[in-house]
Amino acid sequence: MEQTNFNVNLGIKEIKEIIPHRYPFLLIDKVVYMEPGKKVVAYKNVTQNEYFFQGHFPEEPVMPGVLIIESLAQAGAVAILSMDEFKGKIAYFGGINKAKFRKKVLPGDTLRLEVEMMKLKGSAGIAKAVAYVEDKKAAEAELIFMIGK
Template sequence: MYMDENKFEVNFGLKEIKAIIPHRYPFLLIDKVTYMEPGKKVTAYKNVTGNEYFFSGHFPEEPVMPGVLIIEAMAQAGAVAILSKEEFKNKIAFFGGINRAKFRKKVIPGDTLKLEVEIVKIKGPAGVGKATAYVEDKKAAEAELMFMIGNKN
């Protein structure tokens, strides 16, 4: 299931994603991965539908994906990249912090969220990723995500 370190174009669906990160419905927020450099970069997608559980309360008359869930989707994409690195396989990535988060465009039903994450620093089990979310090539959100790698219980 894990890829050749020199081949970065991938076609990971839910099965492959679930083999790398522990998230499951209703909290798995990425649907596919099309590019990945293990431990370095990833491009993932979330198809936002009108059936998302959070739209029933956010907001019934004008459904908008909560910003915190966009951040979580970016973090899950980054976790796929970092947990695909040989030394971190079969581990879990936890949030260590979020800096410089900005939301620039509403994400609504029918949108496809493109998530790009670059791991910019790793020191031991800690690291930092620069994450950006797009809708139709327009920046929807961005943030710097800090993470810690831990063991699964």
């Protein structure tokens, strides 16, 4: 049986070729593992220079939970939009279920974003998504997505 290596090294340039997000809303920095349509592991380096820290919160900068979920969704979108049938399309949220925030994400943290597709039928699907800081869960959710134009 042939073993396939899913370890990859996609940087910002390659990510931007797959998903349409751009600054200030591109929230992943690199992809290190990808099984197109199945699983992805990506990273987001959180720095003090992030635009959202200006107001969330100036005295105690914390990455907004919704942006952690968005980072997870973008990682998942890389895996889905890498499939031949979805290249050049856009992945949209259809829903977010069971979201839990377990740890504050602070400047200097590196988020490890792991997204695994649980169901993919036609142009819609459901994924299990977990964000880690070191080996501690920072956030998790079930993401429902739809592929558009």
